[in-house]
Amino acid sequence: MSEQGPLAPTTVRPRPKVLIVDDQPQNLVALQAILRELDVEVVQAGSGFEALAAVLRYDFVVILLDVMMPELGGVDVATLLRGNSRTSHIPIIFVTAIDSDDIVFKGYEAGAVDYLFKPINPVVLKSKLNVFLELDRRWRMLEERSAELELAKDRAESANLSKSRFLATMSHELRTPLNAIIGFSELLQGEMRGQAADDLCTIRDAGRHLLSVIDSILDISKIEAGEVTLNIEPCEVQSLLDEVARMAAPLLRCNRNSLEISCPEPPLHMVTDTAKVRQCLFNLLGNAAKFSRDSVVSVVVEHDLVDGEQWVQFRVTDRGIGMSPDQVASSFKPFTQGDDSIARRYGGTGLGLAITKTFCQLLGGDVEVDSVLGQGATFTMHLPCGKPGAGQECEPASEARAPLGTRGECVRGPLTEEVRGRGAPAEEHGGHLDILLVEDNPTSQELMQRYLARQGHRVVVADGGKAALALLESEAFDLILMDIEMPEMDGLEAARVIRRREAAKGMHSPIVAVTAHTFAEDRRRCFEAGMDAFLPKPIHPNELDALLAHVRSGLGASIGRERHPGLTREH
Structure with missing residues (x-):
């Protein structure tokens, strides 16, 4: 016999138990004989008290309960069983020789589900029991x-x-x-x-x-995990398009494409998740640039009123290779790229359009595509404008942005609402910063030291949380750049200790997480530990410059050591 691996264990179900209760032994023998034909285990009880003892020991599918018994009759037993949470679920069929409406009414009132009258018809008894046995079988299957x-x-x-x-x-x-x-x-x-x-x-x-x-x-x-969150904020569309155009410029140049943008006047505003709209537009522009050569990629923005709500349409058109109807049908599926030859020739993961589709739907809109093979494609994003809150002004999006194809944004915590896109040379602000860099990776230490020193800042390096705490006992810093994953004491614990020390002195040093852990949960933990902002690795110079500029502007002309105006949080 061929080996087929270990067999799955078979569950052997015990035979269902039926309790028969009667004070007359001959009646118990008769019932036992009838039930012998059924695949059940019969338990006998000669009195109401024996019945109560039995239900505490066994789990019964159904109880056949005589009504007229000395000391503790069937109605009393049924009442007691219904009042107990362990036994209230057991169906009770009353068995009696008295054909009286009053007896029947009392039985049902006590919790009986059915009646059998003596002399018992075996066919009727077995039919009734089979109903409850089938219900029990299905219930156990469900469990x-x-x-x-x-x-x-x-x-x-x-x-x-x-x-x-x-x-x-x-x-x-x-x-x-x-x-x-x-x-x-x-x-x-x-x-x-x-x-x-x-x-x-x-x-x-x-x-x-x-x-x-x-x-x-x-x-x-x-x-896939349902962990995408939205950060709704005001957004000026033209500024957003300018930013995306700068991000996509290297991709367009690679295939000698040009970009044309048409946006309505006056400037159009939205209230949406700017980062996700930015990523969707970059995905569509990157897609158009990749599949076009020596051509023009156009972005046309329009707005209209649908059912009383303002909507914005972003239409991205290229004159590239286009898609067949089958390719159009699967274009928004993850890990899909037309066919293998396209994947080999043009590269990519096949995820950009799937992500764009999901983000658009999360924002209350959608994206669709119209394409003819060999003639290019047009992707159209439909997004609601959103409604600003009372007194809320829409501001242009920031100019600086993360590296090509990355999100890399500085996640804003209590530290600042201006950390992105405001970087400037150190000379414009005057005064340089004393920075504590808490980082255990030698390569990252050297990179940050060289970059910050080039701008004229003084950098002191601590290779772990404990070393940082020791330095802070004797010296104060304008800014602490804190890695998260470090041996002995990580950045989260170090930040908690720093905040506890400062609370007693009324101080608050800016602490910024600088880490390769970029999940939403990682960011939440950083802010809960008392950090003020979050810079994901790889760090983009514009974002680091923006952070340093904000710290300098908060410090003013003189660099204080006790409280930093503009960066202090209320304790």
Whole structure:
């Protein structure tokens, strides 16, 4: 016999139990004889008291209960059983020789579900019992199925947790070296000329592309887990388009494409999740740039009124390779890219359009595509304008942005509403900062030291939380840049200790998380630990500059050491 692996264990169900209660032994013998034909285990009780003892020992499918018994009659037994949560579910069929409406009424009032009159018809008895046996069988199947589903749910949750932990770990492990690759290539570009500068640009762009792939995988994982959250804020459409155009410019240049943007006047405003709209537009522009060559990519923005609500349409059109009807039908499915030849020729993960579709729907809109093979494609995003709150003014989106294809935004905590897009050279602000860099990775230490020192800031490095606490006992800093994952004492615990120390002195030093852990849960934990802002790795220079500019502007002309105006939170 061939081996087929271990057999799954078979569940052997015990035979269902039926309790028969009668004070006449001959009646018990008769009932036992009738029930012998059924696949049940019969338990006998010669009195009401024996019946009560039996139901505490066994779980019965049904009880055949004589009405007229000395000391404790059937109605009394039924009343007691119905009043007990352990036995109230057991069906009771009364058995009696008295055909009286009064007896029947009392029985039903006590909780009986049916009646049998003596002399008992065996066919009727077995038919009634089979109904309850079938109900019990189905109930037990339902319980087993529920248990299986609960087990499957637990396993799925465990697998999802393992997946989340794996993704978080891989994100951290990939972002840390990418921080060095992208950071040093940008740092060295200003020092190199000619071919060396071009090579560094290639290295930087390759690192940014890899980071965009990582971000897309994390996005689709968050979507599958239902963990996507929205950050609704005012947004000026023209500024947003200008920002996306700058982000997509390298992709357009790569295939010698040009970009045309048409946006209505006066400036159009929305109240939406700006970051997600930005990412959707970048995904569509990147898609158009990738599949077009020596052509024009256009973005047309229109607005209209639908059922009394203002809507915005973003129409992105290219004159590239286009899609067949089958490709159009599957274009928004994750990991789908037309066919294998397109994937090999043009690359990509096939996630951008799926993410765009989900984000648009989360924002209350949708995205659709119209395409003819060989003639290009038009993707149209339909999004509601949203409604500003009372007195709320829509402001232009920030000008600086994360690297090509990355989200990399500085997540705003209590520290600032202006941390993104306000970077400026140190000379414009005057005064330099004393910065405590808490980082255990030597490469990241060197990168940050060189970048900050180039701007004239003094940087003191602590290679862990304990070392940072020791330095803070003897010296104060204008800004603390805190890594999260470090041996002995991580950044979260170090931040908690710092906040406890400062609370007693009425101080508040700005603490910014600088980490490759970028999940929403990681950000929440950072803010709960008392940090003021969050910079994900790889760090973009514009965002770091924006943060430093805000700290300098908060400090004013003189750099204080006790409380920093503009950055202080109420305790």
